[in-house]
Amino acid sequence: MIGELDARIPEGPLADKWDNHRFHEKLVAPANRRRFDVIVVGTGLAGAAAAATLGELGYRVKVFTFHDSPRRAHSIAAQGGINAAKNYKNDGDSIDRLFYDTIKGGDYRSREANVYRLAQISVEIIDQCVAQGVPFAREYGGLLDTRSFGGAQVSRTFYARGQTGQQLLLGAYQALERQVHLGTVEMHPRVELLDVVLKDGRAAGIVTRDLVTGEMRSHSAHAVVLATGGYGNAFYLSTNAKNSNVTAIWRAHRRGALMANPCFTQIHPTCIPASDDFQSKLTLMSESLRNDGRIWVPKQMDDPRSPDQIPESERDYFLERRYPAFGNLVPRDVASRAAKREVDSGRGVGPLKNGVYLDFSDAAGRLGHDSIEERYGNLFQMYDRITGEDPYTVPMRIYPAVHYTMGGLWVDYNLMSNVPGLYVLGEANFSDHGANRLGASALMQGLADGYFVLPNTITDYLAGLLGDPPVPTSDPAFAAVESEVDERVRALLAVNGSRTVDWFHRELGKVLWDNCGMERSADSLKKALGEIPPLRAEFHADVRVLGENETFNQSLEKAGRVADFLEFSELMCLDALHREESCGGHFRVEHQTEEGEALRDDDNFSYVAAWEFTGVDEKPALHKELLDFEAVELAQRSYK
Amino acid sequence: MKVHLRVWRQDGPNDGGRFEDHDVDDVSPDMSFLELFDVLNERLIADGTEPIAFDHDCREGICGSCAMMINGRAHGPEKGTATCQLHMRKFNDGDSITVEPWRAAAFPVIRDLVVDRGALDRIIEAGGYITAPTGSAPDANLILVPKEAADGSMDAAACIGCGACVAACPNSAAQLFTAAKVSHLGLLPQGQPERYQRVAAMVDTMEELFGSCTNHGECEAACPKEISIDFIALLNRDYIKAQFKNRKLSGQRA
Numbered sequence: 083m084i085g086e087l088d089a090r091i092p093e094g095p096l097a098d099k100w101d102n103h104r105f106h107e108k109l110v111a112p113a114n115r116r117r118f119d120v121i122v123v124g125t126g127l128a129g130a131a132a133a134a135t136l137g138e139l140g141y142r143v144k145v146f147t148f149h150d151s152p153r154r155a156h157s158i159a160a161q162g163g164i165n166a167a168k169n170y171k172n173d174g175d176s177i178d179r180l181f182y183d184t185i186k187g188g189d190y191r192s193r194e195a196n197v198y199r200l201a202q203i204s205v206e207i208i209d210q211c212v213a214q215g216v217p218f219a220r221e222y223g224g225l226l227d228t229r230s231f232g233g234a235q236v237s238r239t240f241y242a243r244g245q246t247g248q249q250l251l252l253g254a255y256q257a258l259e260r261q262v263h264l265g266t267v268e269m270h271p272r273v274e275l276l277d278v279v280l281k282d283g284r285a286a287g288i289v290t291r292d293l294v295t296g297e298m299r300s301h302s303a304h305a306v307v308l309a310t311g312g313y314g315n316a317f318y319l320s321t322n323a324k325n326s327n328v329t330a331i332w333r334a335h336r337r338g339a340l341m342a343n344p345c346f347t348q349i350h351p352t353c354i355p356a357s358d359d360f361q362s363k364l365t366l367m368s369e370s371l372r373n374d375g376r377i378w379v380p381k382q383m384d385d386p387r388s389p390d391q392i393p394e395s396e397r398d399y400f401l402e403r404r405y406p407a408f409g410n411l412v413p414r415d416v417a418s419r420a421a422k423r424e425v426d427s428g429r430g431v432g433p434l435k436n437g438v439y440l441d442f443s444d445a446a447g448r449l450g451h452d453s454i455e456e457r458y459g460n461l462f463q464m465y466d467r468i469t470g471e472d473p474y475t476v477p478m479r480i481y482p483a484v485h486y487t488m489g490g491l492w493v494d495y496n497l498m499s500n501v502p503g504l505y506v507l508g509e510a511n512f513s514d515h516g517a518n519r520l521g522a523s524a525l526m527q528g529l530a531d532g533y534f535v536l537p538n539t540i541t542d543y544l545a546g547l548l549g550d551p552p553v554p555t556s557d558p559a560f561a562a563v564e565s566e567v568d569e570r571v572r573a574l575l576a577v578n579g580s581r582t583v584d585w586f587h588r589e590l591g592k593v594l595w596d597n598c599g600m601e602r603s604a605d606s607l608k609k610a611l612g613e614i615p616p617l618r619a620e621f622h623a624d625v626r627v628l629g630e631n632e633t634f635n636q637s638l639e640k641a642g643r644v645a646d647f648l649e650f651s652e653l654m655c656l657d658a659l660h661r662e663e664s665c666g667g668h669f670r671v672e673h674q675t676e677e678g679e680a681l682r683d684d685d686n687f688s689y690v691a692a693w694e695f696t697g698v699d700e701k702p703a704l705h706k707e708l709l710d711f712e713a714v715e716l717a718q719r720s721y722k
Numbered sequence: 723m724k725v726h727l728r729v730w731r732q733d734g735p736n737d738g739g740r741f742e743d744h745d746v747d748d749v750s751p752d753m754s755f756l757e758l759f760d761v762l763n764e765r766l767i768a769d770g771t772e773p774i775a776f777d778h779d780c781r782e783g784i785c786g787s788c789a790m791m792i793n794g795r796a797h798g799p800e801k802g803t804a805t806c807q808l809h810m811r812k813f814n815d816g817d818s819i820t821v822e823p824w825r826a827a828a829f830p831v832i833r834d835l836v837v838d839r840g841a842l843d844r845i846i847e848a849g850g851y852i853t854a855p856t857g858s859a860p861d862a863n864l865i866l867v868p869k870e871a872a873d874g875s876m877d878a879a880a881c882i883g884c885g886a887c888v889a890a891c892p893n894s895a896a897q898l899f900t901a902a903k904v905s906h907l908g909l910l911p912q913g914q915p916e917r918y919q920r921v922a923a924m925v926d927t928m929e930e931l932f933g934s935c936t937n938h939g940e941c942e943a944a945c946p947k948e949i950s951i952d953f954i955a956l957l958n959r960d961y962i963k964a965q966f967k968n969r970k971l972s973g974q975r976a
Contacts (some may be wrong), residue, residue: 124807135856150777151843153883154785170863206859213859224866242876248784249879256851263847271840294832315848321763323779350799357752362760363781464783466806467800533856584760621849628772634833636775637767668871669856 108545115140125152128508129309131532137261160247161368163239188516249311285503312487318591342512345658350485374445437479464698496539517666787884827892849923890944893933
């Protein structure tokens with residue numbers, strides 16, 4: 083039974099909380115650190131940064147990734163940049179402003195203390211990454227260059243061409259490999275977490291499957307850190323990498339960790355529209371393109387003309403028209419819904435009429451072809467590869483797609499879930515982005531959590547365990563979970579039904595996109611809640627997974643992940659149904675202003691919805707963490 | 723479009739392996755090469771045959787997971803393009819396409835088209851980093867980096883670690899991969915203190931695991947990120963310098 087949720091927010095003024103907290107926490111002395119084992123699952127920005135830093139500090143770290151190399155985690159695909167309140171551009175930025183922009187961008191559904199800490203740490207992240215050799219873009223004088231991004235009126239985004247995520251991840255990966263070399267970190271590639279083990283209510287370890295040999299194995303530690311990313315692939319089509327999944331956090335949830343705000347999903351406005359049924363994923367075009375690209379649709383419905391034949395007067399630059407102050411740089415949720423409205427009204431462009439134009443002709447005229455190439459060359463090339471069209475001469479076609487999930491496991495200020503010893507970092511937790519994440523803030527949060535927050539907060543828990551060995555893997559608690567995992571895997575192989583795993587995944591994706599996507603209503607959500615359980619039952623009765631457990635079996639890997647998506651999705655829809663307001667990425671059609679903007683209900687929903695698992699097909703229990711706003715005054719978001 | 727696929731199948735590391743033939747009749751030119759495999763695999767499962775294993779993840783050409791030898795060319799016919807970004811419009815109706823895994827002694831086959839590229843991580847472990855423990859960094863703008871240096875470093879850092887350079891090399895050498903990392907770090911001011919230990923440690927590990935470079939240049943032609951072979955020249959120069967510098971150091975120690 084879970085009592086009152088205590089986020090353990092430190093005392094004192096907002097600006098002093100992080101310092102106060104670090105002073106009051108228990109520490110682990112350098113010589114004692116090697117007596118503690120920590121498991122880190124996932125090697126994206128948060129996981130790699132945490133594992134490398136814990137290794138540097140002297141802990142014994144075991145790292146797990148289902149990829150063949152830690153460098154392949156999906157953080158690698160982040161394009162645009164990373165925010166930091168450096169105010170190098172002298173344009174009015176400050177920690178307070180980054181804090182305020184993030185709270186406002188998140189539509190007032192995030193925890194003030196966490197967000198303030200994030201803004202404070204943002205400054206240190208850039209220092210750290212530069213020292214590691216991340217080749218950020220530079221001015222001619224050798225100083226760092228920055229650019230602007232959606233939801234902000236300052237230039238605070240640091241970038242490395244269109245490959246910022248790649249370069250930041252390589253920095254963390256290299257720091258991690260250095261620790262592997264030094265022997266503080268033990269690396270387990272191609273090993274997937276299949277369950278979390280608790281002993282007396284505390285995290286004791288994990289059960290994994292070796293993806294090459296099928297071997298099930300238990301690993302124990304004093305603390306378990308999940309940095310396993312978001313659940314956007316529940317929708318099947320998303321900008322996430324194909325293998326990104328919900329399994330780690332869902333399995334932890336089933337063992338008692340609370341899932342917070344799962345309905346807060348982000349639809350990114352600038353993705354390449356789907357072209358056909360065989361589409362396996364959607365590709366993002368960085369938000370940074372909105373700095374120089376102008377978004378428009380033809381004013382005429384079903385306009386058959388090619389874009390260069392449509393005169394200026396017959397184009398509708400709908401974002402600039404509706405939001406003159408922010409123009410093409412409004413936050414992602416606002417831009418996405420505006421594009422959807424244009425396409426739904428019959429003014430969509432492209433062969434399937436499922437996109438809007440993102441046009442660089444003005445910018446090319448103003449800045450020249452070379453500047454555009456320098457800023458966006460790799461993105462333009464990627465677009466050309468996928469569509470066969472050259473964006474230097476033809477406007478890009480874009481449409482929103484599922485991109486990021488703000489919800490995740492509930493964590494306190496220390497990033498610990500309600501299960502003692504179980505920490506959750508990066509996109510896998512719910513903490514910093516409220517109901518909508520601003521561009522270039524995911525990289526900031528992942529690295530803040532991994533490099534700076536966790537290594538400073540985990541001591542408070544570990545210090546209490548000094549002298550206690552970790553629970554041995556011979557403990558019955560591990561044996562029980564191992565046999566459950568084994569049974570689950572055997573059951574998937576035993577069905578031998580008629581439909582493939584991907585078929586079920588696509589069906590689930592359609593249900594979610596149609597009913598719990600960019601817009602939701604009570605009716606659509608009830609429809610989804612009616613369709614998901616039968617689909618799940620059909621999956622377990624009719625899925626076909628060929629081959630064996632004891633070999634490299636990609637169908638089996640996918641089957642386990644889709645089984646978990648089928649359980650998780652129901653909770654996502656239930657959360658969306660319960661939240662009778664619109665905020666950020668969660669847009670309930672019943673709750674909108676006369677102008678069609680999201681209408682919050684602060685009196686009734688200014689809380690984090692943290693759900694407790696009570697059984698599949700059982701109604702989960704709702705726990706509320708009320709959000710107190712001291713520094714920020716709640717207001718209707720306006721980007722006009 | 724119709725295509726005829728000849729695909730390498732291998733049940734495990736100890737299996738001899740064989741080619742298997744498949745016709746796919748309803749190929750759209752807008753399909754990516756991996757989506758062609760998705761479609762084929764769905765069909766194989768329906769027929770009760772185990773699907774073809776292949777590595778893939780981001781499908782945006784950046785994670786470096788995908789790795790197919792297509793008609794004898796790493797990542798296929800389109801220049802500067804990873805397999806996941808290759809689209810069927812680059813092929814002709816009726817084409818016969820042979821698909822194999824990366825072939826190199828350092829990359830043992832795990833199954834079908836999936837190989838173990840862990841040897842590339844060993845090279846990075848040996849020294850492909852700048853020692854900068856978390857928390858110890860000075861303000862970012864205290865380190866001035868000339869734009870040319872940052873740009874050159876970024877050109878090298880764009881490497882996605884896919885291993886195409888190794889697969890394309892007649893000697894299965896990893897020079898381009900190693901040179902890219904050595905140059906990424908060695909061109910930056912932050913990378914100077916460890917520059918010569920780094921190159922020596924990385925090259926020595928590379929030589930243990932991979933073949934040796936004899937300047938064929940196949941790596942540059944195969945690289946999906948078009949990383950220049952010039953970086954190998956930089957690697958060689960730094961490696962030779964390192965030999966002198968290290969000798970001097972050992973002389974001082976004696």
